[in-house]
Each structure stands twice: as structure tokens, then as C-alpha cells.
Amino acid sequence: xxxxxxxxxxxxxxxSCVFACAVEHSQSKDPAAAHLEEPRPIPRRRMVTxxxxxxxxxxxxxxxxxxxxxxPNGALVKEESGEVKLLTEKCAGVxxxxxxxPxxxIWKGPGVAIKCDMCPDHPEGEFACVTAxxxxxxxxxxxxxxxxxxxxxxxxxxx
Amino acid sequence: MxxxxxxxxxxxxxxxxxxxxxxxxxxxxxxxxxxxxxxxGSLGICCRNCSMxxxxxxxxxxxxxxxxxxxxxxxxxxxxxxxMIAGGASAHSDHGRxxxxxxxxxxxxxxxDYAVKDEEKLKSVAGLxxxxxxxxxxxxxxxxxxxxxxxxxxxxxxxxxIASYAPPERQKLWRELGVFPRAVDREIVxxxxxxxxxxxxxxxxxxxxxxxxxxxxxxxxSMIATELSDILFRTPEPIRSRxxxxxxxxxxxxxxxxxxxxxxxxxxxxVSQDEKLIKxxxxxxxxxxxxxxxxxxxxxxxxxxxxxxxxxxxxxxxAIITGAVDLMVVDVQCLMPALSGVSDCFHTKLVTTSPxxxxxxxxxxxxxxxxxxQIATRIIEAAxxxxxxxxxxxxxxxxxxxxxxAGFTTESVFNFLGGTYRGTYRPLNNAIIDxxxxxxxxxxGCSNPNVEFEEGHIEMVKELIKNDVAVVTTGCNAxxxxxxxxxxPEAALEYAGEGLREICETVGIPPVLHVGSCVxxxxxLAVLANIVAEGGLGDDISQLPVAGAAPEWxxxxxxxxxxxFVSSGVYTxxxxxxxxxxxxxxxxxxxxxxxxxxxGKWAFEIDPIEAAHKMIRHIDSxxxxxxxxxxxxxxxxxxxx
Numbered sequence: 001x002x003x004x005x006x007x008x009x010x011x012x013x014x015x016s017c018v019f020a021c022a023v024e025h026s027q028s029k030d031p032a033a034a035h036l037e038e039p040r041p042i043p044r045r046r047m048v049t050x051x052x053x054x055x056x057x058x059x060x061x062x063x064x065x066x067x068x069x070x071x072p073n074g075a076l077v078k079e080e081s082g083e084v085k086l087l088t089e090k091c092a093g094v095x096x097x098x099x100x101x102p103x104x105x106i107w108k109g110p111g112v113a114i115k116c117d118m119c120p121d122h123p124e125g126e127f128a129c130v131t132a133x134x135x136x137x138x139x140x141x142x143x144x145x146x147x148x149x150x151x152x153x154x155x156x157x158x159x
Numbered sequence: 160m161x162x163x164x165x166x167x168x169x170x171x172x173x174x175x176x177x178x179x180x181x182x183x184x185x186x187x188x189x190x191x192x193x194x195x196x197x198x199x200g201s202l203g204i205c206c207r208n209c210s211m212x213x214x215x216x217x218x219x220x221x222x223x224x225x226x227x228x229x230x231x232x233x234x235x236x237x238x239x240x241x242x243m244i245a246g247g248a249s250a251h252s253d254h255g256r257x258x259x260x261x262x263x264x265x266x267x268x269x270x271x272d273y274a275v276k277d278e279e280k281l282k283s284v285a286g287l288x289x290x291x292x293x294x295x296x297x298x299x300x301x302x303x304x305x306x307x308x309x310x311x312x313x314x315x316x317x318x319x320x321i322a323s324y325a326p327p328e329r330q331k332l333w334r335e336l337g338v339f340p341r342a343v344d345r346e347i348v349x350x351x352x353x354x355x356x357x358x359x360x361x362x363x364x365x366x367x368x369x370x371x372x373x374x375x376x377x378x379x380x381s382m383i384a385t386e387l388s389d390i391l392f393r394t395p396e397p398i399r400s401r402x403x404x405x406x407x408x409x410x411x412x413x414x415x416x417x418x419x420x421x422x423x424x425x426x427x428x429x430v431s432q433d434e435k436l437i438k439x440x441x442x443x444x445x446x447x448x449x450x451x452x453x454x455x456x457x458x459x460x461x462x463x464x465x466x467x468x469x470x471x472x473x474x475x476x477x478a479i480i481t482g483a484v485d486l487m488v489v490d491v492q493c494l495m496p497a498l499s500g501v502s503d504c505f506h507t508k509l510v511t512t513s514p515x516x517x518x519x520x521x522x523x524x525x526x527x528x529x530x531x532x533q534i535a536t537r538i539i540e541a542a543x544x545x546x547x548x549x550x551x552x553x554x555x556x557x558x559x560x561x562x563x564x565a566g567f568t569t570e571s572v573f574n575f576l577g578g579t580y581r582g583t584y585r586p587l588n589n590a591i592i593d594x595x596x597x598x599x600x601x602x603x604g605c606s607n608p609n610v611e612f613e614e615g616h617i618e619m620v621k622e623l624i625k626n627d628v629a630v631v632t633t634g635c636n637a638x639x640x641x642x643x644x645x646x647x648p649e650a651a652l653e654y655a656g657e658g659l660r661e662i663c664e665t666v667g668i669p670p671v672l673h674v675g676s677c678v679x680x681x682x683x684l685a686v687l688a689n690i691v692a693e694g695g696l697g698d699d700i701s702q703l704p705v706a707g708a709a710p711e712w713x714x715x716x717x718x719x720x721x722x723x724f725v726s727s728g729v730y731t732x733x734x735x736x737x738x739x740x741x742x743x744x745x746x747x748x749x750x751x752x753x754x755x756x757x758x759g760k761w762a763f764e765i766d767p768i769e770a771a772h773k774m775i776r777h778i779d780s781x782x783x784x785x786x787x788x789x790x791x792x793x794x795x796x797x798x799x800x
Contacts, residue, residue, distance in 0.1 A: 019198035022219045031198045035218035132195050
């Protein structure tokens with residue numbers, strides 16, 4: 001499965017990923033018009049600071065997702081593809097998932113939970129936030145590819 | 160990955176393809192690499208005016224709604240907007256100041272390479288300044304006019320005097336609103352003050368000062384640039400020439416002049432005719448010297464000397480990619496920093512000349528007005544010397560040029576309409592009153608890779624003239640119109656509606672009139688003032704059935720220009736919006752409510768045909784308000800009774 005990885009050394013905190021995520025989840029998908037829509041589009045990604053370090057935060061699509069366990073209505077499922085999917089029609093706004101998530105990456109929305117849905121309108125392996133990131137801090141990769149990228153990064157840091 | 164142009168002229172398409180083949184990045188490649196561009200910047204809600212920031216307001220309402228200081232989206236957007244006006248007004252006005260200095264120098268020094276070439280214009284500008292002309296030597300009068308013009312930049316109290324060109328009703332309105340500019344520089348400085356941390360936060364009050372600043376540009380600094388250039392280099396008259404990259408010659412020394420101020424380009428145009436230099440070029444194996452213009456300085460020497468135009472803003476790199484440019488000399492404004500890298504891919508020598516615009520690694524031959532001929536000669540000699548370095552195998556000049564007639568001005572074109580012996584705007588006003596013309600539009604401005612190159616310019620202009628709306632054009636729109644054949648008199652037969660075609664055929668003019676460079680948008684203001692003065696169409700510009708547009712705008716100058724048209728009472732259309740959409744209040748104010756104060760407003764419409772239709776609807780509403788007849792002939796875009 002292609003996932004979205006975050007390289008915190010490259011993030012400059014510009015919020016482009018958050019902006020692009022909101023636009024992607026709008027009706028118009030137009031950056032000049034999305035913010036005027038009612039209801040306002042809600043981003044599935046946030047910029048936070050963790051121990052003084054910037055982090056572009058969204059659902060990690062965990063291997064053993066605590067949110068899936070916590071949901072009393074079965075609205076969160078771990079798909080075969082690896083995606084942790086929210087079935088909005090089943091979500092009753094209990095928000096047990098919000099409490100359960102160790103990353104604080106699932107939020108209370110208007111009546112339903114809000115989380116990364118892996119850009120279902122995009123071609124597979126492409127994500128609005130990754131495309132928008134101007135520094136390459138967000139990377140779309142398979143776990144193997146990401147391991148390789150991290151390894152190379154460590155090696156070049158040693159030099 | 161390389162961009163393919165789908166609408167533009169053949170020469171541009173070919174050169175963009177060549178760039179891709181040779182792996183040379185152009186503006187379109189860089190634009191693509193920059194996608195997606197920052198949403199906060201595009202919406203105007205990013206503030207960098209102090210170091211508690213940078214701050215940005217979340218347009219989706221989740222995150223912060225105010226900066227660290229407390230400035231909300233309305234304040235941030237308004238501050239950014241009027242700083243853009245200040246940037247644009249500075250560029251135009253500093254150009255105007257340079258021209259005024261040159262006139263002063265010419266007046267005081269009989270040995271100067273510059274001299275008063277148009278005494279009639281000198282007298283008429285003296286009239287605007289209330290300077291007595293009777294019994295004065297030309298150079299004495301020129302000195303007084305130059306000093307009066309320089310005073311318009313820096314006085315601390317009073318009014319910009321040359322703005323007395325505006326219709327009396329308009330001047331009265333500006334005084335009532337408190338937006339009559341005191342001095343060009345003063346309003347720009349005050350814009351910078353008002354937008355500093357912790358000054359004004361009321362968006363309407365900020366924009367009000369933007370209005371004052373841009374009037375100081377259009378009716379001040381730009382007006383001075385145009386009028387004093389006419390005095391020094393003479394007022395243009397209709398002249399035939401050609402446009403597009405095909406004007407470069409394979410067997411000649413090609414020198415491209417690029418930038419804005421005629422002080423340099425005009426001298427180069429004149430000096431290039433020097434027999435000694437031509438002989439030197441022939442000795443080096445060239446058949447002669449070709450001077451070609453790029454951007455607005457092209458328009459200046461086209462209008463006055465008929466020098467052919469190589470291209471517009473987005474073609475500056477493409478000219479070098481022909482491999483045939485021996486030297487490109489630049490002064491100020493709209494010079495892409497990328498020129499340096501592109502010229503490194505060919506033998507082309509790039510030369511900067513202004514102390515205001517140097518580029519790392521680029522040869523700088525500083526231009527001084529008091530040694531103009533000497534320096535121009537040195538530049539042309541450098542071009543001739545570099546001809547020997549040209550690699551003939553890499554020369555690929557697209558076989559594409561178009562004929563045109565340019566050089567219309569406030570004076571020439573409309574006097575032209577009125578007959579040779581007695582110049583008057585009467586026939587033009589009558590044509591509008593009778594409905595032979597539905598109205599008039601100024602279509603001007605830059606080109607921008609954020610839209611398909613030239614589609615907005617050409618489609619909009621064609622739609623307007625098809626509906627009997629006469630078009631005047633300046634800047635890069637004028638160059639696009641030239642390349643697409645709209646500046647030929649025959650274009651009236653092909654594209655104009657019946658009423659406009661009758662006028663063009665009778666007088667022998669194109670349906671689209673080239674009135675100059677972007678600083679010459681002041682000529683359009685002057686035309687509007689003269690139409691009002693002629694009578695029969697109301698007392699103010701805001702009553703005229705006219706509209707303005709800059710379909711492919713990109714520069715801060717365009718923001719200032721658009722705003723001074725709005726401030727003069729003109730409905731002003733641009734395709735991509737101003738960076739204001741992050742504040743619905745500012746957007747509503749400048750596209751709607753501001754009309755109640757100033758009589759003009761902004762409009763944004765991405766589709767050029769739809770944009771033209773909105774302009775025509777506005778023109779129709781003004782016709783109705785003046786109780787004018789419907790258009791004389793059936794209209795392609797129907798007139799609604």
C-alpha cells in the first residue's frame with residue numbers, strides 16, 4: 001500500500017498541505033472558491049508542533065488501529081489495502097475514536113468524525129497534500145520505499 | 160513535461176518546442192514546477208509586514224482568524240492590495256521622474272544628446288501646469304515644465320498639478336472624497352506607513368488611500384512619463400511596422416532592446432542608423448543592423464520610429480532561443496531574472512544598463528543620459544563584435560511576422576477622425592451617440608503563464624470589436640494584437656461589427672488602436688477626458704459607455720493601472736482575480752460597493768468571452784443611462800432594450 005510519510009527535517013510549516021486538503025474536500029475543488037462554500041470544507045490534516053518540532057499531522061492508517069477497536073458502531077474499518085476507512089453512514093458521532101487515537105489524528109466534525117480518506121477522487125498513489133508540499137516533506141511511498149529513503153537519508157547524514 | 164502552447168502565435172509555439180528539445184527551461188516550465196502555488200498568498204491572507212509574523216489567516220475557519228497583532232483577513236488583504244498599488248505606482252512614476260530629469264538636462268545643456276522635439280506638446284503641457292508660454296525660448300519653457308513636473312513628485316502640500324487633465328467633475332469628486340493626490344511620492348510613502356504594523360486596520364480606509372496613490376500614478380507619474388516623452392522624442396503618429404520573432408534577421412546583427420524607458424531605446428534606434436556603425440557591421444560579415452523591441456520599450460520605439468517588435472513579456476526568453484540575438488540590452492521592469500541563464504545557452508550577450516537593475520554575472524554598461532550617444536554606440540559595437548560568435552547552425556528564426564499600424568495617440572487618432580485640418584473629438588462622440596459604435600474599451604496589460612498565452616487577450620478583443628466596441632490597446636496586449644493581425648486596417652473587414660467597420664473603412668484605421676506602452680495608459684485616460692470635454696456624453700468619465708480590461712495581468716503595475724481606471728470611473732475587468740478573495744468583505748467592496756463612491760469597479764471573469772460580454776453589458780447600461788439610441792446595427796451579442 002502506498003502511504004503518506006512525513007520527513008520532519010524538511011517541513012517549513014507553510015500549511016500548504018492543510019490548505020490543499022481542504023480544497024480537495026470541497027465541492028468546487030477550486031483554491032480560489034473553496035473557502036466561500038457552505039458548509040466550509042474541512043481539512044483532514046493539521047499542522048501541529050510536537051516538542052518544538054513541526055508536524056503535518058493526519059491519520060497514520062495504523063496496523064492495529066485503536067480507533068477501529070473503539071468504535072461501537074463499526075464505522076471504522078481496516079481495509080485490505082491498509083487504509084483505515086471511516087464509513088460516514090455508520091458514524092453516529094460518538095467520537096470514541098477521537099479519544100482512542102494515540103496520534104490525535106482523528107477529530108470531531110459536524111456530527112461525524114473527520115479523518116484522512118486517502119483522497120478517493122485522486123488517481124491511486126497521488127494525494128493532494130503530497131502534491132502541494134513545496135519542500136518534499138510529505139512523501140507518497142510504500143513502506144519498503146520509505147525504509148529505503150530513510151536509510152539513504154541516515155547514510156548521507158553520516159557523511 | 161514541457162509545456163506546449165495551444166493558442167499563441169506560431170513563432171512562440173515553435174520556440175517553446177525548441178526550448179523543450181534543447182532542455183532549456185522557460186517561464187512555462189518554471190510555472191509548472193511551482194504548482195500548486197500557495198493558497199494563502201493567492202487569497203491575499205498572508206502577512207509578512209512585521210516579525211511577530213509571518214501570519215496567515217485560515218480561510219476555512221478552523222485555524223487562526225487573525226494574525227499575532229490581531230489583524231484579520233480584511234485588514235491583511237487590504238494592506239497587501241494597496242502595497243501592490245504602491246509598487247506599481249512607484250515603477251511607473253520613477254520612470255516618469257527619469258524622463259522629467261532628462262527633459263531638464265536637455266533644456267539646460269545645449270550640447271545634450273536630447274532636445275525638445277515637439278514644441279506643440281511642450282506648450283500644451285505648460286498649459287496644464289499654468290505656465291505662461293508667451294515670449295519664452297523653447298529651452299526656458301522646457302526647464303520650467305520639467306521643474307513643475309518634478310515638483311509633482313515631491314511637494315508636501317497641494318495637489319498633483321498635471322492631474323488637472325481630468326474632467327472637472329472627476330476632480331471635484333476626488334476632492335470631496337479626499338483622494339486627490341498631493342504628490343506622487345507622498346502618497347506612495349503614506350501607503351507604506353499606513354500598512355506598517357499597528358497603523359490602519361479599516362479595510363475601506365486603507366483602500367481609500369490606495370485610490371489616492373494610484374490616481375497619483377495614472378494622472379500623475381504615468382501622465383508625466385507619457386507627455387514628457389512626447390516632448391523629448393516627439394508625439395507618435397500612425398506608422399507601419401511588423402511584429403513577432405520573425406523580425407530578427409539571419410544575416411544581420413540583431414540587437415534586442417528590452418525594458419521600458421525610451422531614454423535608452425530611442426537613442427539606440429537613432430544611433431543604429433549611423434553609417435560608421437553599419438559599415439562596421441558589414442566589415443564583420445553582417446548585412447546590416449537590426450534593432451528589435453521587446454515589451455514596452457518596443458512600443459515606445461515602434462510608435463516613434465517604426466522599429467519592429469520581436470515580442471511581448473512572455474517571449475523574452477524565446478527571442479534568445481532563436482540563437483540569432485547578438486545582444487539583448489535591458490533597462491528596467493519586466494526583465495526576467497531567467498534571461499541570464501537562457502543567454503548562457505547561446506552566444507547572446509546580455510547587457511544591463513540601469514543602476515536600478517543589475518544582474519549577477521551579467522555585463523553592466525551603465526547608461527547616463529549625459530553621455531547617451533556615446534554609450535548607445537558602445538552597446539551597438541558590442542552587438543556587432545558578438546555577431547562573429549554566432550553559431551549559424553544554432554540559428555532558428557521562426558518565419559512568422561505580422562503587419563500592423565501603430566502610433567495612435569490622444570492627439571493623432573482622434574484628430575485623424577476629425578479630418579486633417581481641424582482636429583476634434585466630435586466625430587468620435589457622434590459615432591457613439593448615433594450607435595455606430597456601441598462603446599469603447601481599453602484592453603491592456605501583461606501576459607501570464609497562469610492562463611493559455613494570448614487566448615484571453617485575443618478572444619476578448621475579437622468579441623468586443625465584433626460587437627462594435629472600438630478597442631484601444633497598450634503594453635503587451637498591443638503586441639499580442641499585433642502578432643494576431645488585429646492592428647491591420649484590413650482586420651476591420653474580417654473581425655469588426657458593421658458599425659465599427661464603416662468607421663475603420665472610412666478613415667482607414669484598424670479596429671484596434673495601438674496607443675503605446677503600459678505607462679501610456681495615461682493616453683487612454685486623456686482620451687476619456689477629451690471625450691467628456693467634447694460634450695454630449697455626460698459630465699464625467701463614469702457616465703461614458705466604456706470599459707477597461709487586463710485579461711492576462713501579472714504585475715503590480717497592472718494593479719495600479721486597474722485601480723486608477725476604477726478611480727476614474729471605469730468598469731475594469733481582469734480574468735484571474737486580484738489576490739483579495741481571502742476577504743469576502745474586500746472582494747465585495749472593490750467589485751461592487753466602491754462603484755457608489757467612484758463610479759467604477761473591478762470585475763473578475765476567467766472566461767474571456769464571458770468577460771467581454773460583461774463589459775458590453777456595462778457599456779449598454781451606460782448607453783441607457785445617457786438615453787442613447789440602441790446600436791445602429793444588429794449585434795452579435797444582442798443589445799437588450
